[in-house]
Amino acid sequence: xxxxxxxxxxxxxxxxxxxxxxxxxxxxxxxxxxxxxxxxxxxxxxxxxxxxxxxxxxxxxxxxxxxxxxxxxxxxxxxxxxxxxxxxxxxxxxxxxxxxxxxxxxxxxxxxxxxxxxxxxxxxxxxxxxxxxxxxxxxxxxxxxxxxxxxxxxxxxxxxxxxxxxxxxxxxxxxxxxxxxxxxxxxxxxxxxxxxxxxxxxxxxxxxxxxxxxxxxxxxxxxxxxxxxxxxxxxxxxxxxxxxxxxxxxxxxxxxxxxxxxxxxxxxxxxxxxxxxxxxxxxxxxxxxxxxxxxxxxxxxxxxxxxxxxxxxxxxxxxxxxxxxxxxxxxxxxxxxxxxxxxxxxxxxxxxxxxxxxxxxxxxxxxxxxxxxxxxxxxxxxxxxxxxxxxxxxxxxxxxxxxxxxxxxxxxxxxxxxxxxxxxxxxxxxxxxxxxxxxxxxxxxxxxxxxxxxxxxxxxxxxxxxxxxxxxxxxxxxxxxxxxxxxxxxxxxxxxxxxxxxxxxxxxxxxxxxxxxxxxxxxxxxxxxxxxxxxxxxxxxxxxxxxxxxxxxxxxxxxxxxxxxxxxxxxxxxxxxxxxxxxxxxxxxxxxxxxxxxxxxxxxxxxxxxxxxxxxxxxxxxxxxxxxxxxxxxxxxxxxxxxxxxxxxxxxxxxxxxxxxxxxxxxxxxxxxxxxxxxxxxxxxxxxxxxxxxxxxxxxxxxxxxxxxxxxxxxxxxxxxxxxxxxxxxxxxxxxxxxxxxxxxxx
DNA sequence: TGAGACGCTGTTTTT
DNA sequence: CAGCGTCTCA
Numbered sequence: 001x002x003x004x005x006x007x008x009x010x011x012x013x014x015x016x017x018x019x020x021x022x023x024x025x026x027x028x029x030x031x032x033x034x035x036x037x038x039x040x041x042x043x044x045x046x047x048x049x050x051x052x053x054x055x056x057x058x059x060x061x062x063x064x065x066x067x068x069x070x071x072x073x074x075x076x077x078x079x080x081x082x083x084x085x086x087x088x089x090x091x092x093x094x095x096x097x098x099x100x101x102x103x104x105x106x107x108x109x110x111x112x113x114x115x116x117x118x119x120x121x122x123x124x125x126x127x128x129x130x131x132x133x134x135x136x137x138x139x140x141x142x143x144x145x146x147x148x149x150x151x152x153x154x155x156x157x158x159x160x161x162x163x164x165x166x167x168x169x170x171x172x173x174x175x176x177x178x179x180x181x182x183x184x185x186x187x188x189x190x191x192x193x194x195x196x197x198x199x200x201x202x203x204x205x206x207x208x209x210x211x212x213x214x215x216x217x218x219x220x221x222x223x224x225x226x227x228x229x230x231x232x233x234x235x236x237x238x239x240x241x242x243x244x245x246x247x248x249x250x251x252x253x254x255x256x257x258x259x260x261x262x263x264x265x266x267x268x269x270x271x272x273x274x275x276x277x278x279x280x281x282x283x284x285x286x287x288x289x290x291x292x293x294x295x296x297x298x299x300x301x302x303x304x305x306x307x308x309x310x311x312x313x314x315x316x317x318x319x320x321x322x323x324x325x326x327x328x329x330x331x332x333x334x335x336x337x338x339x340x341x342x343x344x345x346x347x348x349x350x351x352x353x354x355x356x357x358x359x360x361x362x363x364x365x366x367x368x369x370x371x372x373x374x375x376x377x378x379x380x381x382x383x384x385x386x387x388x389x390x391x392x393x394x395x396x397x398x399x400x401x402x403x404x405x406x407x408x409x410x411x412x413x414x415x416x417x418x419x420x421x422x423x424x425x426x427x428x429x430x431x432x433x434x435x436x437x438x439x440x441x442x443x444x445x446x447x448x449x450x451x452x453x454x455x456x457x458x459x460x461x462x463x464x465x466x467x468x469x470x471x472x473x474x475x476x477x478x479x480x481x482x483x484x485x486x487x488x489x490x491x492x493x494x495x496x497x498x499x500x501x502x503x504x505x506x507x508x509x510x511x512x513x514x515x516x517x518x519x520x521x522x523x524x525x526x527x528x529x530x531x532x533x534x535x536x537x538x539x540x541x542x543x544x545x546x547x548x549x550x551x552x553x554x555x556x557x558x559x560x561x562x563x564x565x566x567x568x569x570x571x572x573x574x575x576x577x578x579x580x581x582x583x584x585x586x587x588x589x590x591x592x593x594x595x596x597x598x599x600x601x602x603x604x605x606x607x608x609x610x611x612x613x614x615x616x617x618x619x620x621x622x623x624x625x626x627x628x629x630x631x632x633x634x635x636x637x638x639x640x641x642x643x644x645x646x647x648x649x650x651x652x653x654x655x656x657x658x659x660x661x662x663x664x665x666x667x668x669x670x671x672x673x674x675x676x677x678x679x680x681x682x683x684x685x686x687x688x689x690x691x692x693x694x695x696x697x698x699x700x701x702x703x704x705x706x707x708x709x710x711x712x713x714x715x716x717x718x719x720x721x722x723x724x725x726x727x728x729x730x731x732x733x734x735x736x737x738x739x740x741x742x743x744x745x746x747x
Numbered sequence: 748t749g750a751g752a753c754g755c756t757g758t759t760t761t762t
Numbered sequence: 763c764a765g766c767g768t769c770t771c772a
Contacts (some may be wrong), residue, residue, distance in 0.1 A: 110762050134762085160766080215762045382759050404760080444749045506757065547762070568760045590759050607761080667749090753769080 030054070030061060037270075037303045038062045041069070043271040044263075044297035046248075047291070048696045050334045051309025051319070051611035052574065055272055059244060060089050062270065064096040066242055076263075077240040078106035081247045083548050084464050105240070109255050113218035120232050129539065130211040132546040136410060138165045138214050139202075140431055144203045147197075147445060157254055159189055159196070168200050172216040173284025175253045185410045210430045226261040247572065248293065249274030252284035260296055267297055276323050276330040279568060279605050281597065283690040287604075308576055309336040312341025313615050314648075319610045321644040327600055342732050344610075344617035346641065348653035351624045352582075354742060356392040358620060358653070359579055363398060363562065366616075368575060373399065373577035379609045381588040381602075383579060393562070404566030407549040412520045413514060414528060420502045420544055421495075424488055425539050427461045429577060437510050440477035445472070479651050480505065495535045499528075567609045578613035580606070583621040584635035606640050609737040619649070699724055705745055 030038060034054055037047050038503045038532075050053035059078070067073060080086040086106030093101035118128045133141075142161040167186060178200055184191055187329070189196065207213065213221065216271070225231045243263055245251065248271040251259075263269045271293050278287030295299040308316055316336050323330060349355035363376060380386055383405020393400050395407040408414055416439060420434035430452055437448040451468055458464035466482040484505045488498050503525070509517050510525075530552055535541040563575070582588055589602030610617060625635045636642065641649075703715045717725040 108762065132762095218762085281760075283762080386756075407761095442749065446748060549762090566760065592759075601760095748772105750772085753767105753772090755767085756765095758764100 001468050013050075016628055030057070031305075031307060031415075034058045034061070034304050037305075038065050040270070040301065040303075041066075042266070044267055044293070046290070046293050046301040047270065047272040047305060048332065048506050049272055049301065049305040050308060050332045050607070051274065051277060052308040052336075053305035053334070054307065054309055055246075055274075056085075056089060056092075056572070058091045058305070059246060059270075059272060061096065062244065063093040063101060063514070064091065064306070067093075067097055067100055067104075071242060073100050073103035075104065075239065075241040077112070077243045078104055079109055079245045079259075080106060081108065081110065081250065081571060083107045083111060084329055085135070086247065091340055093146075094315045106217075108116075108547070109258065110215060110218050110253070110304055113222040113258075114219060114543060116222055117213070117218065117225070118237065119623050120229070120236075121221065123225050123229050124221060124231065125208070126221070127211055127214070127426075129426045131208075131422050131429045131432070132543060133212050133214050133431065134409070134546050134549075135165065135215075136415070137212075137431055138169075138434070141203055141206055141212075144431075144434065144449075145199055145206065145447075148200065148449070149198065154196055157450065158193060159186075164196060164199060164557065167196065168203065169214075169216055170284070172220060172255070173252050175284070176273075183226050198292050199596060206430075208243060209428075211428045211430060212427050219258065219527045223254055223261065225259050226258065226469050233261055233264055237262055241266055242268045242270075244270045246272050247277075249275050249278040249287050249290045250280040250283075250285045251289060252286070253289070254284075256289060256292070256296060263297075269297060272359070275328070276332070276604060277571070277608050277611075279571070279601060279608055304332060306332045306334055308336040309338070310614050311336060312338050312615060314341050314343040315613050315615075317611070318344050318617070318644070319647045321648055322603065322640055323607045325640070325643055326603055333643055341615055343650040344619060346583075346651045347618065347620040348351050348651065349620055350624050352388040353392075353621045355581060355620045355622045359389060359581065359618075360392045360396050360398060362579070362618065364396065371564045373560045376579070377565060377570065377575040377577075377612065378579040378581060379565055379567050380581050381567060381590060381614065382582075384588060389564065389581065399532060399561040400564050401551070402564040403551050403568035407551065408524060408527065409545045409549045411521070411524060413510060413518075416510075417502060417506060417525065417528060417540065420485070420488065420506075421538055421542055424544050425487065430456070433461070436481065439506075439513065440474055440481065441512070442474040443469075443477065447471075450477075471731040482714070495538050495685065496529070498538070499532050503529075527628050554729045567605050570612055571608060573696060574612050574614055576614050577616040577618070578609070579618045579620065580609050580696065581637040584623075584625055585638055586635060587636050589640070601728040603640050606638070699745070703745060 015407050031054070034057065037058050040062075040281055040407045047055070047058065063076065063078065066076060078089065079088050080089065089106055090101050090106055093104075110626060114132065117126065117130070121128060121130065130712075139161040146158075146161070160349070163186075167178060170185075171181045174181070178197060179193065182189060182196070206682060207217065226236065240262055243259060245259060250273070259269055259271075271290070273290045275287040275290050276286060278290075281287075294302065311319070313336055316334055320334060347355070347358055350359055359378060363373070366376065367373060378386065378389065386402065386405075386407060390400070390402065406630070409418065418437060419435045422432040423436065429536050433452055433455060435446050437443055437451055443451075451465070454468055455464050457459040462482060462485050465478060465485070468478060470478045484501065488501055493501075510522070513520050527550075532541060556703065563570075565573075578587075583606075585591075588606065589599060593599050610619075619641065619642075621635070621637055625633060699715050699718060701715055701717065714727050715724055716727050
């Protein structure tokens with residue numbers, strides 16, 4: 001955390017000699033296409049690189065190559081998807097060349113935007129000490145605004161803060177306006193359009209007034225500064241003479257515009273990506289963007305990397321089969337020279353518990369055979385899919401680290417704590433002030449608002465707090481808070497010392513508010529302390545908690561530990577052995593994925609997951625899953641697996657059960673069907689089926705249907721757009737939601 | 748105006 | 763099985 005790749009003195013005087021006499025980087029480890037990409041010097045370059053095709057290696061070598069040509073490290077910029085990715089690449093580059101590689105600026109778009117906006121943000125009215133807010137902070141602002149605009153009680157079904165923030169963010173990331181978005185995707189909220197627009201307007205003003213930026217603002221504001229200010233654009237563009245963008249398929253239009261502006265004086269941009277691995281459309285990325293690159297940058301050279309060096313042939317055959325079913329044909333077919341290896345193994349577990357036991361058992365076996373835990377990973381679609389497994393691993397004493405899912409900084413008590421820090425960095429941060437005030441006993445939203453108004457009116461918020469005419473019941477609380485803040489402002493204090501002071505003050509509050517589970521939560525505070533110990537700058541700490549939130553490490557007493565990760569967080573990584581769990585329809589793909597684009601993205605997601613494996617790939621699926629209403633239901637195998645040839649993998653556990661199959665009467669997904677037959681009914685017919693299942697208008701009274709758990713039944717009544725009443729032969733009358741129930745028509 | 752009880756809903760993925 | 767929003771009482 002400490003050594004930022006965007007250091008504070010990020011614009012060093014450029015008086016150093018370039019390293020003209022550095023050793024030339026050996027290119028014997030590269031194939032012809034890779035060499036070509038590495039040796040490319042000026043002008044736009046697009047590298048379309050399949051999974052495991054040595055994309056990272058190519059970038060690493062190119063960094064080293066450029067520096068070897070005498071280009072200064074500070075004139076390079078490496079934009080990656082995570083900070084970890086860029087750190088690792090620059091470390092590898094320094095093994096090739098020397099440690100000057102470590103001076104290359106690298107990190108995420110957001111981290112870069114943060115760095116540049118601290119310096120240039122004043123052009124659009126932001127002070128350099130602005131605070132970055134995360135999603136729940138943003139939702140908090142919506143909450144405050146909702147009540148201050150008295151929109152709260154107004155409607156019975158006013159959209160939640162989450163939905164509102166989703167909409168606002170989506171509009172930004174898709175470069176469209178909120179109204180268009182609403183009519184596109186949220187038509188049912190039409191009656192709230194004006195209220196939502198009002199909220200959006202106040203949300204923007206609130207952030208600006210209090211020196212706050214959300215994730216989208218970082219990008220939007222950077223783009224604006226670069227666009228409107230010629231001098232800034234020149235300066236930045238001159239600073240970053242060579243720009244490299246990794247995972248380009250997951251950038252959105254704003255990010256593309258930023259790259260174009262930053263490269264305005266030289267056009268030296270190298271973009272690397274893979275359209276078949278695009279998995280961030282929910283963030284406004286479109287895999288077609290990568291194809292637009294040549295039109296944004298005329299005379300782009302295009303290089304494809306198609307040889308896979310990562311996986312064995314059986315694994316590659318399966319992953320190729322998965323992606324081949326995609327609606328849209330992608331640009332590459334991967335091949336490998338890695339020989340041998342076993343077919344991927346599909347395990348049919350009875351339920352999530354058995355699935356977890358199977359995996360823990362397998363891992364133990366592999367470990368006994370000498371495979372270190374950190375050569376294995378368990379991947380899943382959603383964070384909570386691993387809960388059962390986490391318990392199982394803990395009981396077996398297998399150390400693991402979980403990535404993705406809930407972040408440490410997202411829990412309420414950590415946010416409480418960080419609010420004190422945020423105020424110290426930016427005393428205009430009303431969101432944090434609000435949070436801190438609400439922690440006081442007998443102070444609620446109304447009182448907090450009044451105090452906030454007084455703080456805002458004053459030049460010295462801390463003084464104003466002390467002198468606020470408090471009511472007797474909570475006067476003591478306010479004075480204590482004022483005293484603590486005063487104490488914290490002492491410039492000689494280190495972040496850890498400040499942590500201790502807040503800790504002492506916060507402890508009683510903490511125990512009062514989280515009385516039911518504060519012992520559990522206090523472990524998180526300990527972990528926060530450890531993290532803070534690595535910092536000497538509060539501002540940096542506060543930035544990082546938003547930009548690179550620390551993962552919740554569940555078991556940390558070992559350096560050799562198993563990785564549990566969401567597929568999204570596993571992007572770009574690889575392991576000897578990979579387990580993909582919860583491969584049941586409704587879990588992977590997630591139940592809310594709609595036919596069409598979303599469904600296709602789920603498929604690419606599975607493709608990304610499976611291509612992480614080098615030697616061994618295990619797929620598991622629970623046949624029975626528990627739904628929220630604690631009912632068990634049969635879950636079909638993920639259609640992405642059901643639709644590919646059974647000969648590509650081996651099965652164990654209970655045998656396949658055709659009764660729970662997807663295609664029902666057509667049984668189009670039986671494994672025996674020849675390749676040609678299946679091709680014609682690929683994704684398209686699957687999607688149709690899915691659509692049909694969700695639309696009650698296609699069902700009539702008297703229609704016979706089957707349900708995977710309840711069996712055969714007759715439609716008795718269509719009670720709504722998506723609800724029907726069915727009388728089942730064996731289970732009687734049920735009301736079913738077509739969003740959840742998997743009904744199929746039968747003759 | 749704040750605190751606490753109660754019922755509802757809904758549950759990706761990330762910077 | 764939450765976390766959230768709404769409702770009621772002090």
